[in-house]
Amino acid sequence: MSPSVLEQTIDRLQDEPVNADQRKPDQGLTVGRFFLEQLAAWGVKRIYGVIGDANLYFLDDIAKQNKIQYVPFLDENAAALAASAEAKLTGRIGVVLGTSGPGLANMLNGLGDAFADGAGVLAITGQVEGKEVGTDAKQYIQQQLTASPIASYTEMLTDADALPKMLHRFLVMSEVRGCVSHITVPKRMFRDKVNGTVTPYSPHLRQPLLAPDKDVDETFRLIAEAKKPMFLLGRGIEGLTGDAVALADAVGAAVAASMPAMNVFPNGHERFVGGVGLAGSEAASVLMAESDLVVMFGTTWWPDDYTPVAARIVQIDAARENIGVGHLLARGLVGDLSAILPRFAQLAQGLRGEEGERAAWKRRIAEVRAQWRRRIDAEAAQDGSPVAPQRVIKTIAECVAPDAIIALDTGDHTLWFNRIFENRGQQVLLSGRWRTLGFALPAAIAAQLAHPDRQAVAVAGDGGVVQTLMEFKTAVNLNLPITVVVLNNGAYATEMNKMENEGLDRLGSTLNNPDFAAIASACGGAAYKASTGEQLRDCLTKALNEQRPALVEVAASPLKMPHLKI
Template identity: 65%
Template structure:
């Protein structure tokens, strides 16, 4: 009997996988345009980077589309810092592009900032041509080994068909988990055809993490029993500011914040007692030591010398491995604070009058009053150079409520956290990496991401020189941002510590250029402020300019209280 077509098909299916002849979906894209389409599908709007021999084909593809903009920087470190800052500000993935060898190497410091602050950044680097990988050819290095301490995921593309899986993994690792991911691509592979399709973003990736109702209620009961509660708010509270305020008022808690979270609670509120740590307030540390329960919400900030070692701590965070870092733990609760804090507020309405709570409120008022009186006295100093306390008071008064403040690392950042009254301004900083040179690249990214908002970068003279060449980038991009350079002629933190210990001041003094002339050479506006009135005039001038404005501020180098080696 002659086998029928159906018989032949059945025999073949028994001998081979059922879908052996099925064709995989294919959009007919090569590697470079596939990368751009996939990134755009996840909301990426910009790629920061520097041109190089190994990424020319990707840049060519960028130039042929209009979904993603390439933002050319002059140095890969600054480009990576900008990508990190955009991720911190927007919550979206930041992307940085560089070439092989020195391109990635220059990028590492900026990736370190993203790694330390859990800012989701994808680094894409070209690599030498595939046949030369592993040889002594120019600009070759094992990029996966180089980036390993900083990247949650790093891989080299070995075949174009692997790109869909690898790139999606990068997006998940960075966009969902807040890690640094890295993809290395041999230079000619950008033109190879990819068999695969772009995967759209799915809302499940950022679906709210709902804590069990019983756990929420038990945690609240523990909080409700406290007679002297204190709240430490961090970045995880963003988006739940009103609930955070109502909760603090309902339980009568003293409130402190981490520096990136100064905007989440009104700094002029009667329950706010300043920041925590060397750059914070004495009131926050004293009240935390007197508190019978510290409630940490969305923060991992816990400076040892300013926190009680035996504190009873309740910690709430959407990231479970953030809970219990560097401190004891009475109870942890995993969940989205935008879901949990409103529940706490609702439960608080059912509380009866809390015995002993009025005494705690009076103690908060006393400590806060002593703290604010001290700050007012410190900020009353006049003269030139300008005392940092006075300078921060002026900025508190002058900077718009909707401004984004990009803060560099240095002595000024301590005075900022100690003395600046935040009225809703968003603060970007290098929180745990604490690299010099962060402010200007971060300000550029902030102005691109939020063009309608005023953007002000605050840097010291020691830090600003690390990336000040990017002022030229800001000019080229036509960004109306302000860069304040607090000029005290030294690496002030280090110099002050060396002086206290009687050490030789080797390396602590600076021979600064004329920052005003440097700004003008870059095409920006330069302004010099020797006095408070001149500073106010310069800030008003900056507010009316469409070009970048650099303000060179003569700042005094005073020692922050508790300074030590």
């Protein structure tokens, strides 16, 4: 008896997988074009980069399409900082392109900023030809070893057909985990054909993480039972201002915020007491020490010297690994605050925040806040030349638009900014944990590209701005009307003042600066100089109304920040 068709098929499949002869879909794209199509499908609008021998084929592909803008920078560090800033600002993946060897090495500082602040960035770097990998070829380095301390995922593409899986995986990881991913491509491989198709973006990657109602309700009861509650807000509650205000009013909480989250709660509100830390307010530290429950909403900021050791803490975050790091917990709650905070506000509607002990707590908040406001108002009213940094920051706060994006560099002015600036809704970009010099200018460029209808203002010190100052020419080339404010105090003021406090020699702390305004003018931008508070207001007003890049250089005094120490 002859075997049936089914038996013949089963016999054949003993030697081959079921779908071995099934042809996989293929779009016929090269590596370079596949990158571009895949990135565009995920909503990437820009690639920041610097040209180099190992990425020329990819640049040719970029030039032949119009879905993604290429933004040429002068230095890979600045390009990576711009990609990091865009990721922080928009929540989308930032992309940076560089060449092999020194290209990647220059890029590492900017990638470090993304790594430290949890910004999802994809770095693409060219590499020497495959036959030269592992040799003494010019600009060769083991890029995966070089990038591994900063990039959570880093691989070299050794076969074009591996790209669809590799790129998709890296995009998912950068999107979901806010990490740096890095792909190295030998330079001629950009022209190789890829067997595969582009994977569309899936909305499940942004699906809210819902906490069980029972856990949410139990956590709310802890907050409702507190007599002296205090909220510490982070970027995790972006877009939830109304619910945050309603909850704070209902339970009678004092409210502080981390620096990137200053815009999420009205700074003029009677319960808002500023930031926490060296650059924060003494009012926040005093009230936190007196509070019987501190609730951390979407933040990991907990500076030991400015927070009470015995604090009773509730922490709520979508990332479970963020909860309870560096401090004890009364309770942790994992979930998306866009679902939890409105639920809290709804549950709080029946509470009366101004009765009994809560009424006394409200009076205490008002007392401490008023003392704090009088102090910083007096600091910001200082007159004279050079201009006190507090006066500079207050003037910026009064002149910029309520929806402006302010990119802060790292330095003495960063501390004064957090102490003095009254936020009216402005988004603040900064190098939060990496704290690199040179962040502000590239970040302002990225902000203006992402939001051309809003003011983009970079605030930098003289020690920081020189790190990336020539990217002002990049802004000119792109015709971006950013405004750069440079506080010129002739020193690395924070370091100089720390050295003085410790009785150390001030070696290396003073600066012999160039004429920053002249450099801006030579680059083709508008340039202004101010040495008094009134001059600064006039110059800043004019600069903000320019239709081209503008730089305002202000002579600032290197005053000592309170509590400063090494």
